Amino acid sequence: MNETHEDDLDDAVMGERRRLTNLAYRLLGSLADAEDVVQETYARWYAQSEQQRAAIESPGGWLTTVAGRICLNLLGSARVRRERYVGEWIPEPLPAHREGAAGAAADPADRITLDESVHMAFLVVLESMTPAERVAFVLHDIFQYPFAEVAEVLGRSAAACRQLATSARRRIRASPAPATPSSAQAGVVRDFKRAWEAKDVRSLMDLLDPDATVIADGGGLVGALLEPLTGRENIVRAYLDVTRFGPETTFLERTVNGQPGLIAQQGGVTVTVFAFRIVDDRITHIWGVRNPEKLRPWTSADA
Numbered sequence: 001m002n003e004t005h006e007d008d009l010d011d012a013v014m015g016e017r018r019r020l021t022n023l024a025y026r027l028l029g030s031l032a033d034a035e036d037v038v039q040e041t042y043a044r045w046y047a048q049s050e051q052q053r054a055a056i057e058s059p060g061g062w063l064t065t066v067a068g069r070i071c072l073n074l075l076g077s078a079r080v081r082r083e084r085y086v087g088e089w090i091p092e093p094l095p096a097h098r099e100g101a102a103g104a105a106a107d108p109a110d111r112i113t114l115d116e117s118v119h120m121a122f123l124v125v126l127e128s129m130t131p132a133e134r135v136a137f138v139l140h141d142i143f144q145y146p147f148a149e150v151a152e153v154l155g156r157s158a159a160a161c162r163q164l165a166t167s168a169r170r171r172i173r174a175s176p177a178p179a180t181p182s183s184a185q186a187g188v189v190r191d192f193k194r195a196w197e198a199k200d201v202r203s204l205m206d207l208l209d210p211d212a213t214v215i216a217d218g219g220g221l222v223g224a225l226l227e228p229l230t231g232r233e234n235i236v237r238a239y240l241d242v243t244r245f246g247p248e249t250t251f252l253e254r255t256v257n258g259q260p261g262l263i264a265q266q267g268g269v270t271v272t273v274f275a276f277r278i279v280d281d282r283i284t285h286i287w288g289v290r291n292p293e294k295l296r297p298w299t300s301a302d303a
Helices: 003-014 017-028 031-046 050-054 059-083 120-127 131-142 147-154 158-174 182-198 201-207 232-239
Strands: 208-217 249-256 259-266 269-279 282-289
Touching: 003 031, 003 059, 017 031, 017 059, 017 131, 031 059, 059 131, 059 147, 120 131, 120 158, 120 269, 120 282, 131 147, 131 158, 147 158, 182 201, 182 249, 182 259, 182 269, 182 282, 201 208, 201 232, 208 232, 249 269
Parallel strands: 208 282
Antiparallel strands: 249 259, 259 269, 269 282
């Protein structure tokens, strides 16, 4: 292979990094794991000889198949790991793209396209799927891969992959996406923040669905609820004292996984990220991520 062709092939292969990161994050719900998958995928690509790489008709397809298989293996072992996880496990939250931020080009969080397939409520539904359902659904329904290619990843027939995707869709339909427009959601989140800071019980009760649920993820590294908290009365009692998050905590409105959310900061460091599910202008779910290992993309004061 001549040097120019090899350089062009390298450029094309490295140009797949954003797409692979997007794929792996949706499959795993973890930015750190997604980056590890992408690194391993490239390591396997370059472990081949130049002749082997040149013989691959579709480098992008090869990379996707390898990344998908690595994710499938990780999803299989994740269930065992999460049985040992302290408290509830929540997908890793993503900040909005920081245009022009220092180091942004190297930050995998800035490679993630923020659309409805990364909304926290959607990722939580993906977590309820079997590993094979999740891979089939994400590859076919979100990334538009034909079932023949999905079959290469899963090691099953195209017909079997089609059935897996159908089963996954039933799970999605059983948990409909929020119908409240994003602008209206922002207003609800803003009102919640103000009522919370003011300890306005009446307003908090009005903003929360009667069966609202709070789920927190501390990973055993920081204090957090170990089990879901359900019922707006219970939530209001637990959350009225904002000092429970520590002295001099500041709450800021931020985009979380492409939707309006909140963050809690202490000394410019983000210590909690809150994502919301809002239906008919009422909050039905609050996800609070406190595990510091999941907050690395949020650690700067400008996050």
